[in-house]
Amino acid sequence: MKIYQIAYKNLLRKKTRTLLTILGISLSSWVLVSLLGFNKGYEKSLSRDIDQLGFQVLLTAKGCPYEAATLMLKGGTGLKYMDEAVLKQVESYPEVKKVTAMIMHGVFDPNKGQSGGVSAYLGIDPKTYPNLKQYVKFKQGAWFTGATLNEAVLGYEAAELEQREIGDLILVPGTNLELKVVGILQRTGSQDDGTIFVPKQFIQEKFGLKGKITGIGIQVKQKDNITKFEDKLYKLPDVQVVSLAQVKETIMNLVATARVLVLSIAVIAILIAMLGVVNTILMSVFERFQEIGILKSMGAMPLDIFKMIWTETIILCSIGGVVGNLLALGLSIVTDTLIRQILPYTPSGRLVVIDAQLSLTTLVIIICIGIISGIYPAWKAATIRPLESMRSEGA
Amino acid sequence: MTIEIALEAKNIIKTYSRGSEHVNAVNGISVTLNKGEFVSFMGPSGSGKTTLINILGCLDNPTQGTLTVANQPVFTSGKPLAETNLTLLRRALFGYIFQRFYLIPTLTVTENIILPLTFYRKTGTHDAVGLMKLLGIEHRSNHLPGELSGGEMQRVAIARALINQPEILLADEPTGNLDSQRSEEIGQILKQLNKTKGITVIMVTHNQELACISDRTIHLRDGIIKD
Numbered sequence: 001m002k003i004y005q006i007a008y009k010n011l012l013r014k015k016t017r018t019l020l021t022i023l024g025i026s027l028s029s030w031v032l033v034s035l036l037g038f039n040k041g042y043e044k045s046l047s048r049d050i051d052q053l054g055f056q057v058l059l060t061a062k063g064c065p066y067e068a069a070t071l072m073l074k075g076g077t078g079l080k081y082m083d084e085a086v087l088k089q090v091e092s093y094p095e096v097k098k099v100t101a102m103i104m105h106g107v108f109d110p111n112k113g114q115s116g117g118v119s120a121y122l123g124i125d126p127k128t129y130p131n132l133k134q135y136v137k138f139k140q141g142a143w144f145t146g147a148t149l150n151e152a153v154l155g156y157e158a159a160e161l162e163q164r165e166i167g168d169l170i171l172v173p174g175t176n177l178e179l180k181v182v183g184i185l186q187r188t189g190s191q192d193d194g195t196i197f198v199p200k201q202f203i204q205e206k207f208g209l210k211g212k213i214t215g216i217g218i219q220v221k222q223k224d225n226i227t228k229f230e231d232k233l234y235k236l237p238d239v240q241v242v243s244l245a246q247v248k249e250t251i252m253n254l255v256a257t258a259r260v261l262v263l264s265i266a267v268i269a270i271l272i273a274m275l276g277v278v279n280t281i282l283m284s285v286f287e288r289f290q291e292i293g294i295l296k297s298m299g300a301m302p303l304d305i306f307k308m309i310w311t312e313t314i315i316l317c318s319i320g321g322v323v324g325n326l327l328a329l330g331l332s333i334v335t336d337t338l339i340r341q342i343l344p345y346t347p348s349g350r351l352v353v354i355d356a357q358l359s360l361t362t363l364v365i366i367i368c369i370g371i372i373s374g375i376y377p378a379w380k381a382a383t384i385r386p387l388e389s390m391r392s393e394g395a
Numbered sequence: 396m397t398i399e400i401a402l403e404a405k406n407i408i409k410t411y412s413r414g415s416e417h418v419n420a421v422n423g424i425s426v427t428l429n430k431g432e433f434v435s436f437m438g439p440s441g442s443g444k445t446t447l448i449n450i451l452g453c454l455d456n457p458t459q460g461t462l463t464v465a466n467q468p469v470f471t472s473g474k475p476l477a478e479t480n481l482t483l484l485r486r487a488l489f490g491y492i493f494q495r496f497y498l499i500p501t502l503t504v505t506e507n508i509i510l511p512l513t514f515y516r517k518t519g520t521h522d523a524v525g526l527m528k529l530l531g532i533e534h535r536s537n538h539l540p541g542e543l544s545g546g547e548m549q550r551v552a553i554a555r556a557l558i559n560q561p562e563i564l565l566a567d568e569p570t571g572n573l574d575s576q577r578s579e580e581i582g583q584i585l586k587q588l589n590k591t592k593g594i595t596v597i598m599v600t601h602n603q604e605l606a607c608i609s610d611r612t613i614h615l616r617d618g619i620i621k622d
């Protein structure tokens with residue numbers, strides 16, 4: 001018989017206690033895995049959302065709230081307009097690679113959702129916009145034909161929601177304007193999915209916004225000296241420069257603050273689980289005082305006893321760590337939904353991403369905790385003298 | 396035929412102190428046990444039997460005195476060997492049996508018997524099956540201790556003490572928890588082991604009949620040998 005077999009059988013002695021201890025470790029490692037996975041997933045999703053915009057800098061009208069990018073990302077109203085003439089000036093800068101003007105328009109749709117909602121129409125320039133968004137793939141059709149202004153390209157979810165196929169007509173709520181669907185995008189996992197794209201001129205003409213735009217997307221030649229370029233843009237009158245790198249940083253900082261809080265909770269949870277392990281093992285050592293004394297009288301060296309008790313702790317923590325990982329994997333969708341309800345802005349796509357490396361890392365952390373928390377009880381047991389067993393005989 | 400000495404104790408004193416109160420549980424005992432001898436210690440409760448045999452079995456340190464086991468000094472004027480050396484000596488020479496059997500409840504009879512081999516394997520054969528047959532518990536080999544009678548448990552404990560073929564078997568009231576018939580059976584087993592395998596047996600008992608099967612009975616009172 002090997003020492004680990006004895007250790008394993010010892011754990012089976014008090015099954016409920018062992019199970020509860022494992023549960024404690026599982027829960028705390030679940031929190032840890034989810035948390036680390038969340039950070040990874042969130043940053044990845046956010047970066048992808050921003051990269052898929054196809055531009056690194058967004059110009060908006062001055063007075064537009066700082067969260068303009070968020071507005072753009074989510075699609076919304078309360079927009080301020082700027083003059084289309086700015087576009088010419090921006091184009092003239094040598095740092096600029098590609099540039100496109102956009103006009104966002106929100107229309108209240110009483111039939112959307114339970115109490116109505118805003119449908120976002122993004123007016124784009126059919127000549128330049130597709131150029132910036134080269135990764136866009138169509139499920140059906142293509143960008144506007146240019147035959148008429150009343151054409152629309154639907155994001156994947158927008159098409160699902162409206163139940164439209166290519167060639168169908170959609171009515172702009174609250175108006176008598178009809179749009180012909182010429183293309184439907186593939187799912188991107190970004191805010192594009194919910195957007196209805198129309199030619200820029202359509203919005204400018206039909207909603208009395210001639211010569212107005214809400215934003216200019218700028219793709220730069222070199223992403224490195226972007227700050228210098230941004231300073232230059234600030235000199236333009238009545239515009240606000242939104243650096244998407246900065247937006248990302250701001251959002252990540254906000255999330256980081258929240259994460260520190262949750263991380264401290266996770267650390268406390270792990271400390272409590274650790275104390276639980278120490279307590280469980282210590283209790284079982286005290287219960288087995290005589291037995292351990294007997295093992296020593298049989299010829300077990302202190303190191304043997306140390307190994308036995310240590311193994312017990314490590315077994316507990318390993319099982320707990322594995323179960324916690326499985327929980328985190330199995331329930332990552334649930335965690336995702338929970339986080340979405342708590343955080344003000346969440347990117348599309350998976351928020352909690354648990355990969356093999358992360359699983360392994362947390363497992364190693366949990367096992368290390370097992371190794372550390374096992375030292376004291378194991379040492380305590382190792383120093384029991386063989387005589388203790390008989391001393392307590394009379395008692 | 397020369398008589399070999401298994402164990403020699405000289406002027407052993409063991410003092411327990413509780414505050415300012417000092418009790419000499421063993422108060423100057425000298426005893427020599429020969430190899431292959433079966434010795435039993437008797438005496439009233441509190442006379443120091445357990446204290447003495449724990450010292451003879453190298454499980455406890457005397458306050459004063461000298462102990463030599465198999466020609467090796469274990470305690471010299473009360474000074475013991477290092478703990479590691481004590482363990483090495485114990486597992487090479489001794490087997491222990493206790494009134495409460497101290498079997499591991501989660502291990503089967505066989506597993507309990509071979510348990511000492513996890514920590515130490517003396518060269519030679521380790522015949523768990525043979526021991527179970529010898530002790531009449533082979534039909535119980537896969538049972539857990541909780542499913543055994545007291546007599547059977549003590550047999551398992553004896554088999555466990557024998558697995559590494561000790562030269563000296565120490566038994567502190569091995570039948571204290573058993574009825575008279577079981578006690579008699581255990582006594583016969585010890586006697587048989589003593590006679591056939593030549594194991595030196597040191598036994599503490601309250602049972603006069605049991606003491607009769609031994610070669611020599613030593614009576615203790617108040618920590619000294621009473622003639």
Ligand SMILES: Nc1ncnc2c1ncn2[C@@H]1O[C@H](COP(=O)(O)OP(=O)(O)OP(=O)(O)O)[C@@H](O)[C@H]1O
Nearest residue numbers: 391411412418420439440441442443444445446447
């Ligand atoms: N650990 C201890 N601390 C203090 N005093 C002790 C300790 N162990 C034993 N004694 C005392 O030493 C004396 C001898 O005890 P011991 O256990 O050796 O007696 P015993 O002959 O084995 O008795 P019993 O037949 O009841 O088992 C008793 O007075 C006891 O109270």
Ligand SMILES: [Mg+2]
Nearest residue numbers: 444445446567
């Ligand atoms: Mg006693």
